[in-house]
Amino acid sequence: MKKMLFIYNPNSGMGLLKPKLSDVLDIFVKGGYEVTVYPTQKYHDAVRKMGEYEEQYDLVACSGGDGTLDEVVTGMMKREDKVPIGYIPAGTTNDFASSLHISKNMLEAADTVVNGVPFACDVGVFNQDYFVYIAAFGLFTDVSYETKQSMKNVLGHLAYILEGTKRIFNIPSYRIKVTHDGETIEDEFIYGMVTNSRSVGGFKGITGKNVVFDDGKFEVTLFKTPRNPMELNEILGALALRKINPKRMYSFKTNEVHFETEEEIPWTLDGEFGGVHEEVVVKDCQKALEIMVKPEVIEDVSEKKGTE
Numbered sequence: 001m002k003k004m005l006f007i008y009n010p011n012s013g014m015g016l017l018k019p020k021l022s023d024v025l026d027i028f029v030k031g032g033y034e035v036t037v038y039p040t041q042k043y044h045d046a047v048r049k050m051g052e053y054e055e056q057y058d059l060v061a062c063s064g065g066d067g068t069l070d071e072v073v074t075g076m077m078k079r080e081d082k083v084p085i086g087y088i089p090a091g092t093t094n095d096f097a098s099s100l101h102i103s104k105n106m107l108e109a110a111d112t113v114v115n116g117v118p119f120a121c122d123v124g125v126f127n128q129d130y131f132v133y134i135a136a137f138g139l140f141t142d143v144s145y146e147t148k149q150s151m152k153n154v155l156g157h158l159a160y161i162l163e164g165t166k167r168i169f170n171i172p173s174y175r176i177k178v179t180h181d182g183e184t185i186e187d188e189f190i191y192g193m194v195t196n197s198r199s200v201g202g203f204k205g206i207t208g209k210n211v212v213f214d215d216g217k218f219e220v221t222l223f224k225t226p227r228n229p230m231e232l233n234e235i236l237g238a239l240a241l242r243k244i245n246p247k248r249m250y251s252f253k254t255n256e257v258h259f260e261t262e263e264e265i266p267w268t269l270d271g272e273f274g275g276v277h278e279e280v281v282v283k284d285c286q287k288a289l290e291i292m293v294k295p296e297v298i299e300d301v302s303e304k305k306g307t308e
C-alpha cells in the first residue's frame with residue numbers, strides 16, 4: 001500500500017472539513033493509501049511537521065486555507081525527497097485552488113488527491129522563504145493595522161480603503177527601485193504584488209491574461225501612488241474593471257524581480273505576514289513541485305496549451 005501524510009488545519013476558515021473528515025479518509029484509503037493524519041496545533045506547525053518527518057510518504061495531502069498550503073509547500077521545498085502534494089481547500093478565499101480548478105467540494109477534492117494527476121507547478125522564492133501564488137507589499141500588509149480578513153481579500157480592500165481616502169490623502173506610499181530583466185523602475189507605490197494566480201482575493205483577471213502556472217514566470221502588478229483625485233479615480237476604475245491601467249500601474253511578466261527601498265516595508269506571502277524588508281529578491285522556481293489536479297485541467301493550467 002502507498003503511504004500518505006495528511007496534514008490539516010482544524011481551525012481553518014469555514015471549518016468545513018470536520019464533518020467530512022471520515023469520508024475524506026475513506027476516499028484516501030479506497031484510493032490505495034495508508035494514511036497518517038496530523039491536525040496542526042498552532043501557527044507554523046505544518047512547516048515544522050514537514051521538516052521533521054522521516055517516513056517515506058508517496059504523497060503529502062493537506063487541507064486548510066492558503067496559509068496551510070503555503071506552509072506545506074514551504075516545508076516540501078526544503079526537503080530533498082520531494083513528493084506530490086494534494087490539496088483540499090477549506091479556507092475562505094482559496095485563490096490558488098480556484099486557479100488550478102481544484103474543487104471546493106471536499107469529497108471531489110479528496111478524489112483529485114488520490115485519482116488526479118501530478119502537475120509540475122512553479123513556486124516563488126522570496127529571499128530565504130517560499131510562496132505559492134502571491135507575494136505583496138503595501139496597504140494591508142502591515143500587521144499593526146491589519147485584520148486577518150483584509151489581508152486575504154487584498155484588492156477588494158485596496159478599493160475600499162482608497163474610496164475612503166478620497167479626501168484625506170494619507171495613503172502610505174513607498175519609494176521603491178524595482179529591477180527586472182535589465183530594466184529599472186524607480187517610483188512611488190502604494191501597493192504591489194508578484195503573483196502566480198488567476199485571481200487575487202477573488203478578483204479574477206487583474207493579474208493579466210493567459211496566466212499559466214508552469215511557465216517559470218510571475219505576473220508583477222505595481223500600483224503607483226496617486227497624486228490627485230483624478231489619478232485615484234483611475235486606479236479605482238481599474239480595480240472595478242479588473243483591468244490594468246498602464247498610466248497608473250506597471251504590469252509585466254518576469255522570472256526574477258528585485259525590490260529595494262530605503263525603509264523597511266511590510267510584505268505578505270500567500271496572505272500571511274511575510275516580515276518587513278528593505279531588499280527583496282523574488283525568483284520563480286519553475287516546475288518546482290507537483291500538485292495533484294484533475295487530468296482534464298492540465299491543458300488549461302499549463303504552458304503546453306496551444307503549442308502542442
Ligand SMILES: Nc1ncnc2c1ncn2[C@@H]1O[C@H](COP(=O)(O)OP(=O)(O)OP(=O)(O)O)[C@@H](O)[C@H]1O
Pocket residue numbers: 009010011012013014040041042043044045046063064065066067068069071090091092093094152271272
Ligand atoms: N491549531 C492551530 N491554532 C492556531 N493557528 C493555527 C493552527 N493550525 C494552523 N494555524 C495557523 O493558522 C494560519 C491560517 O491558516 P489557514 O490559511 O489554513 O486558514 P484560514 O486563514 O482560516 O484560511 P484562509 O487563509 O482561506 O482564510 C496559518 O498560518 C497556520 O499556521
